[in-house]
Amino acid sequence: MPKVVLIVEDSETCAETLLIAFESLSGIEPRIIASLGAAVAAIEQHSSEVAALVTDLHVGNGDQVHSDGFDLIRRLRADQRFAKLPILLISGDSDPRLPARAIAQGANAFFAKPYSPAEVRKKLEQLIC
Numbered sequence: 001m002p003k004v005v006l007i008v009e010d011s012e013t014c015a016e017t018l019l020i021a022f023e024s025l026s027g028i029e030p031r032i033i034a035s036l037g038a039a040v041a042a043i044e045q046h047s048s049e050v051a052a053l054v055t056d057l058h059v060g061n062g063d064q065v066h067s068d069g070f071d072l073i074r075r076l077r078a079d080q081r082f083a084k085l086p087i088l089l090i091s092g093d094s095d096p097r098l099p100a101r102a103i104a105q106g107a108n109a110f111f112a113k114p115y116s117p118a119e120v121r122k123k124l125e126q127l128i129c
Helices: 012-023 036-045 069-078 098-105 117-128
Strands: 003-008 028-033 050-056 087-091 109-112
Touching: 003 012, 003 036, 003 117, 012 028, 012 117, 028 036, 036 050, 036 069, 050 069, 050 117, 069 087, 069 098, 087 098, 087 117, 098 109, 109 117
Parallel strands: 003 028, 003 050, 050 087, 087 109
Antiparallel strands: none
C-alpha cells in the first residue's frame, strides 16, 4: 500500500507543482486537499495511511475551525496519533521570523515561496523514507 502525502494548498499551480514533484517518489501517493477543514477530515478518515503533510500557511478554510496552517499543525501535534507525522510548511509571507516560528509550532521543515519543488521532495524523502 502506498504512503499517502497530503498536499494542503489552495493555489492550483502550487499544488500541481508539488504533485508532479512527489509523483516520481516510489511508494508515494500524493493527494491534493484545497482547504484546512478538508485536510482535517482526510487525516481523520485515513489516519493510518497518511505518511506526511505538506501545507501552505494560508489556505482556504471550509469549516472556519482552523484559521491557518499553524492551527492545523497545533491540532495534529496535540493528537498522539499525529504527534510524529512529518509536516512541511510552505508560505509566501516575508516575515524573517516565520521559519523559526514554523519549527517551534511543530513543523519539521519550512519552505518560503518561491520554493524549489526538488528541495521540498528531498526533505519529504528524508522524513518518510
